[in-house]
Amino acid sequence: MVFKMLAGKTSVVAFRLSLLQIFIFLLFLGGLGFGALLFFPETTRLKRIFQTNLDGSTFNTDSMNGESVQSISPIGYYSLIESPPLDIGGLRSKFQRSSFNVKHEQSINARSQAKVSTEHQGQVNNKVNAGAVVSILSRSPVRVRNCVAPYGANYGKPSDPKSQERREKVKEMMKFAWDSYKRYAWGENELRPLSKNGNDDRTFGGLKGASIIDSLDTLYIMGLDDEYQEAKEWVENNLKLNVGGEASLFEVNIRYVGGLLSAYYLTGEEVFKRKAVELGRKLLPAFNTPTGIPHGVVRSSWPWRAPGGDLRRSSVLAEVGTLHLEFVHLSELTKDSIYIEKVMNIRKHLNQLDKPHGLYPNALNPVSGNWEQHFVSIGALGDSFYEYLIKSYLMSDRTDEEAKKMYYDALEAIDKNLVQRSPGGLTYVAEWRGGVLDHRMDHLACFSGGMIGIGAEHGGPGSRQHQLDLAANITHTCHEAYRRTPTMLGPEVFRFDDGAEATAPRVNERHYLLRPEVVESYMYMWRLTHDPKYRDWGWEVLEALEQHCRIATGFSGVIDVYSHMIQHDNLQQSFFLAETLKYLYLLFSEDDLLSLEDWVFNTEAHPLPVIHRNCTQEAEDTHPVGLLARLIGLL
Ligand code: DMJ
Numbered sequence: 267m268v269f270k271m272l273a274g275k276t277s278v279v280a281f282r283l284s285l286l287q288i289f290i291f292l293l294f295l296g297g298l299g300f301g302a303l304l305f306f307p308e309t310t311r312l313k314r315i316f317q318t319n320l321d322g323s324t325f326n327t328d329s330m331n332g333e334s335v336q337s338i339s340p341i342g343y344y345s346l347i348e349s350p351p352l353d354i355g356g357l358r359s360k361f362q363r364s365s366f367n368v369k370h371e372q373s374i375n376a377r378s379q380a381k382v383s384t385e386h387q388g389q390v391n392n393k394v395n396a397g398a399v400v401s402i403l404s405r406s407p408v409r410v411r412n413c414v415a416p417y418g419a420n421y422g423k424p425s426d427p428k429s430q431e432r433r434e435k436v437k438e439m440m441k442f443a444w445d446s447y448k449r450y451a452w453g454e455n456e457l458r459p460l461s462k463n464g465n466d467d468r469t470f471g472g473l474k475g476a477s478i479i480d481s482l483d484t485l486y487i488m489g490l491d492d493e494y495q496e497a498k499e500w501v502e503n504n505l506k507l508n509v510g511g512e513a514s515l516f517e518v519n520i521r522y523v524g525g526l527l528s529a530y531y532l533t534g535e536e537v538f539k540r541k542a543v544e545l546g547r548k549l550l551p552a553f554n555t556p557t558g559i560p561h562g563v564v565r566s567s568w569p570w571r572a573p574g575g576d577l578r579r580s581s582v583l584a585e586v587g588t589l590h591l592e593f594v595h596l597s598e599l600t601k602d603s604i605y606i607e608k609v610m611n612i613r614k615h616l617n618q619l620d621k622p623h624g625l626y627p628n629a630l631n632p633v634s635g636n637w638e639q640h641f642v643s644i645g646a647l648g649d650s651f652y653e654y655l656i657k658s659y660l661m662s663d664r665t666d667e668e669a670k671k672m673y674y675d676a677l678e679a680i681d682k683n684l685v686q687r688s689p690g691g692l693t694y695v696a697e698w699r700g701g702v703l704d705h706r707m708d709h710l711a712c713f714s715g716g717m718i719g720i721g722a723e724h725g726g727p728g729s730r731q732h733q734l735d736l737a738a739n740i741t742h743t744c745h746e747a748y749r750r751t752p753t754m755l756g757p758e759v760f761r762f763d764d765g766a767e768a769t770a771p772r773v774n775e776r777h778y779l780l781r782p783e784v785v786e787s788y789m790y791m792w793r794l795t796h797d798p799k800y801r802d803w804g805w806e807v808l809e810a811l812e813q814h815c816r817i818a819t820g821f822s823g824v825i826d827v828y829s830h831m832i833q834h835d836n837l838q839q840s841f842f843l844a845e846t847l848k849y850l851y852l853l854f855s856e857d858d859l860l861s862l863e864d865w866v867f868n869t870e871a872h873p874l875p876v877i878h879r880n881c882t883q884e885a886e887d888t889h890p891v892g893l894l895a896r897l898i899g900l901l
Pocket of ligand 1: 650782
């Protein structure tokens with residue numbers, strides 16, 4: 267009877283069992299549970315049970331490499347079942363499913379194992395992938411809820427020699443960028459190639475090694491094994507999270523949390539998961555505002571207290587809207603809903619605010635929760651908010667209907683109010699300042715070609731072709747912005763007024779910072795259309811990078827893309843390693859290397875697996891030990 271009750275997802279408390287009944291039941295289960303331990307003797311299971319805090323707190327603290335490390339108690343997971351459901355498009359229901367049907371569990375496990383072994387079979391020569399698939403399932407102390415997404419057969423090696431050669435060239439560039447960083451700036455955040463030293467950027471609140479974290483997955487997928495090992499060892503021994511300063515919540519999330527999560531999912535190495543979870547936990551105080559809309563900075567003096575900075579300052583749409591993918595995975599890995607709750611609160615808030623013409627302004631007040639001003643842009647300050655809506659939908663295995671609706675509604679408003687055509691026939695996305703259009707487009711906004719492209723498939727048959735055309739046209743405009751400079755590199759801002767057509771008449775808008783957005787869209791458009799022009803356009807960028815940005819000591823941005831006299835900005839940005847080179851590499855690879863069916867890229871190009879519905883495992887629920895722990899948590 268008790269089994270039936272629990273199988274029906276009904277709270278034990280709701281049945282008002284008498285204390286005596288519970289006591290007898292516990293004795294029975296205690297015997298069952300401890301008996302079961304004999305059959306499941308892994309120390310991690312025992313550790314997790316005996317470390318459970320009876321006060322129901324979610325985290326316990328271990329010590330590893332001198333850092334505090336949180337291991338996860340089952341209580342947090344089970345408490346999810348008792349709290350009112352959040353509508354997060356199916357993700358919540360995964361947490362809530364509670365089946366005691368052992369056959370069901372066995373069949374799920376059998377299916378997963380079969381999938382793994384088929385993939386493994388097909389990839390006998392794929393050392394990296396075989397390692398990743400097997401290691402995640404065998405090393406993880408808590409069973410991984412989502413299937414491990416296939417990494418790609420044969421390293422994604424392209425069949426045609428031209429693409430092979432191009433891909434090898436990208437790999438060589440990555441090795442050169444990495445070696446230069448290692449030589450002159452090891453452990454610092456970024457390389458300053460002209461001055462041959464490191465850039466100790468405070469954006470990350472005292473965290474170090476941004477280039478290392480941002481490079482982990484790129485090195486791994488390129489098969490730069492020695493370099494990946496160096497990076498991993500640095501994370502194990504040198505990545506200190508107990509640091510002081512004010513950190514950008516957005517930047518730490520997309521680069522560090524995203525980079526570590528991605529490295530974990532690709533390699534199965536526990537150290538990446540531990541650090542990602544610990545860092546994610548440290549970011550939570552940023553949400554302690556009257557509305558739960560986080561402030562842009564989190565104070566990172568130990569313990570991280572935040573929110574840091576000045577609460578009177580606005581929160582930025584792109585910053586508060588670019589947490590979702592990583593936070594869902596943090597909840598997925600820890601079985602703790604707190605991360606999802608934080609980001610869902612932001613989404614719900616944004617969803618219910620009045621929007622001028624359906625558009626999302628870029629700034630809102632973290633105290634009142636209202637928009638601060640009516641400046642709308644899909645470039646700086648707005649960009650990745652839209653990206654994370656459609657990617658949340660895709661990452662949820664297309665179950666997160668709320669994200670989907672918000673994305674397509676926002677896109678419709680953008681299409682209607684911001685998308686323009688220049689006299690010369692170029693499509694661009696203008697900015698909107700209190701109802702007045704500003705005919706300029708940030709380089710950053712060029713990511714939207716790829717975003718609109720991957721969304722086109724799911725917006726409904728009526729809009730599919732229109733959105734694909736829009737994606738292709740925006741990408742074409744971004745290519746024109748590059749093509750219309752003597753360096754073949756695009757400026758930071760391009761304008762479409764006073765006779766300008768995708769050019770930068772203003773001197774202070776002419777720099778190129780090694781940004782990825784244009785090659786990002788080439789990569790997506792290549793995958794969606796297989797039009798060879800995208801690979802050729804990517805090659806043009808690569809040649810321009812080699813000619814103008816590569817110096818003897820690394821890669822550097824350039825100050826004026828219209829000048830023949832190249833001046834460098836002395837910075838090899840970490841996103842060049844995370845994104846620009848990764849997207850170029852993927853552009854020249856087969857589509858099954860991190861296939862878009864199985865992976866989404868966070869806004870720093872760190873791949874995170876799609877949480878496939880049919881791969882959900884109920885191992886914890888179905889295990890008698892889990893049941894015992896659950897009851898302890900309820901008493
Ligand atoms: C990266 O950090 C991310 O792509 C972010 O979304 C925008 N800015 C840089 C790259 O230009």
